[in-house]
Amino acid sequence: MAHAPDASAAAPADALGEFELIARHFQRPAARAVLGVGDDCALLQPVAGQQWAVSTDMLVEGRHFLAGTDPRRLGHKALAVNLSDLAAMGAQPHAFLLALALPAADPAWLREFAAGLFALADEHGIELVGGDTTRGPLNLCLTVLGLVPAGAALRRDAARAGDELWVSGVPGEARLALGHLRGEWALEPAALEPVLARLERPTPRVALGLALRGIAHAAIDVSDGLLGDLGHVLRASGVGAEVLADALPRGRVLAEQPEARRRACQLAGGDDYELLFTAPAARRAQVLDAAAGCGVQVSRIGSMGGEPGLRLLDAAGRSIDTGFPSFDHFATP
Known part of the structure; x- marks a missing residue:
C-alpha cells in the first residue's frame, strides 16, 4: 500500500502522514495471504482447482454517495458493493485492495471508516492485502478477489x-x-x-x-x-x-x-x-x-x-412500457 511522494502542498503539522495513516488504520497481520499490506505487492497463493474472481468498483463523493455520509456506513458500503459482485458469480471472498483518495487525513473519520470496512470484512473472512493512498477529492476504489471452483461460476x-x-x-x-x-x-x-x-x-x-x-x-x-x-x-x-x-x-x-x-x-x-x-x-x-x-x-x-x-x-397480464432508464455514469445527471 505504498505510493510515490505527493507533490501537493504540505499537510498541517497535526495531520497524519501517509504511512502512519496506513499503519494506524489499515495494516493488520495477514491471515491467508503470504504477504499483505506493507510491500510493493501482496503475495497470494494459488489454490488448485479454483479460479480467481476479480472485480473493481469505485465510489466517488457526489456521484455514488452524498457529502457528509456517515464514515462507518461508507466503509461498510465500499466493501459491500464489491462483495456483491463476488456474490453474483458464486465466488467465496478471499482478499481485497483499497485505493483511497482523501481531502485530508482526519483521524476521527478514518477510524470510523476503517471500523465499518473491517467489520464487514471480518464477517465474510476477507482480508485487506494492499492498495494506495493519496490526497484528493474523496474517492474509494476497491478491488476484490474471490475463489470459485473451475467451471462453477454463475455467469x-x-x-x-x-x-x-x-x-x-x-x-x-x-x-x-x-x-x-x-x-x-x-x-x-x-x-x-x-x-x-x-x-x-x-x-x-x-x-x-x-x-x-x-x-x-x-x-x-x-x-x-x-x-x-x-x-x-x-x-x-x-x-x-x-x-x-x-x-x-x-x-x-x-x-x-x-x-x-x-x-x-x-x-x-x-x-x-x-x-x-x-x-x-x-x-x-x-x-x-x-x-x-x-x-x-x-x-x-x-x-x-x-x-x-x-x-x-402487470398483474392482469397487460403490457407495461419498459422505458425505465437504468443508471449510467455518463448519461445519468
Missing part, C-alpha cells in the same frame, strides 16, 4: 430459455431513500429510517450466491436498476424475458408509495445489491431451500424465453 451468459427469473430481497428501497435525500419526494422519519439503511448499509448476498452454485444458471447483482441489469443478462445469453412487475416484493414503505413511484424505484432504481438470477423451473424447490438456508427472501418474478426482447406485464 451472465448462461441464462436459458425456460428458466425462471428470481430476485432476492426487496429491490427499490435504496432508490426510495435516495429520492428523499435528493428532494424528489418526502418520507416521514419512520419510513425513511429502514430504507436509508438499505441505501447506506446494503447486504451483499454472498451466502446466497454460494448456495446457488449448481442450481442457478445465470446471475447479476442489481446495482444500476433491475431492468437495466437484466438487459445485460439478456444480451449476454441471447434470450428474452417476461417480467411480472407486480410480482416484485414490497416492504411496508414501498407498498405505501404511489404506483408510479414504486414501479420506478423497483424497476429502475439502483444501489439495491440484490441478486437477480435464473434457474430451471425443475429446480424451484432447490432455489427456495437454498434461500431459506441463507435466511434470504427470494421472489419469482418472471421467466426467460427464446425470443429476444423484454416484456413487462
Whole structure:
C-alpha cells in the first residue's frame, strides 16, 4: 500500500502522514495471504482447482454517495458493493485492495471508516492485502478477489430459455431513500429510517450466491436498476424475458408509495445489491431451500424465453412500457 511522494502542498503539522495513516488504520497481520499490506505487492497463493474472481468498483463523493455520509456506513458500503459482485458469480471472498483518495487525513473519520470496512470484512473472512493512498477529492476504489471452483461460476451468459427469473430481497428501497435525500419526494422519519439503511448499509448476498452454485444458471447483482441489469443478462445469453412487475416484493414503505413511484424505484432504481438470477423451473424447490438456508427472501418474478426482447406485464397480464432508464455514469445527471 505504498505510493510515490505527493507533490501537493504540505499537510498541517497535526495531520497524519501517509504511512502512519496506513499503519494506524489499515495494516493488520495477514491471515491467508503470504504477504499483505506493507510491500510493493501482496503475495497470494494459488489454490488448485479454483479460479480467481476479480472485480473493481469505485465510489466517488457526489456521484455514488452524498457529502457528509456517515464514515462507518461508507466503509461498510465500499466493501459491500464489491462483495456483491463476488456474490453474483458464486465466488467465496478471499482478499481485497483499497485505493483511497482523501481531502485530508482526519483521524476521527478514518477510524470510523476503517471500523465499518473491517467489520464487514471480518464477517465474510476477507482480508485487506494492499492498495494506495493519496490526497484528493474523496474517492474509494476497491478491488476484490474471490475463489470459485473451475467451471462453477454463475455467469451472465448462461441464462436459458425456460428458466425462471428470481430476485432476492426487496429491490427499490435504496432508490426510495435516495429520492428523499435528493428532494424528489418526502418520507416521514419512520419510513425513511429502514430504507436509508438499505441505501447506506446494503447486504451483499454472498451466502446466497454460494448456495446457488449448481442450481442457478445465470446471475447479476442489481446495482444500476433491475431492468437495466437484466438487459445485460439478456444480451449476454441471447434470450428474452417476461417480467411480472407486480410480482416484485414490497416492504411496508414501498407498498405505501404511489404506483408510479414504486414501479420506478423497483424497476429502475439502483444501489439495491440484490441478486437477480435464473434457474430451471425443475429446480424451484432447490432455489427456495437454498434461500431459506441463507435466511434470504427470494421472489419469482418472471421467466426467460427464446425470443429476444423484454416484456413487462402487470398483474392482469397487460403490457407495461419498459422505458425505465437504468443508471449510467455518463448519461445519468
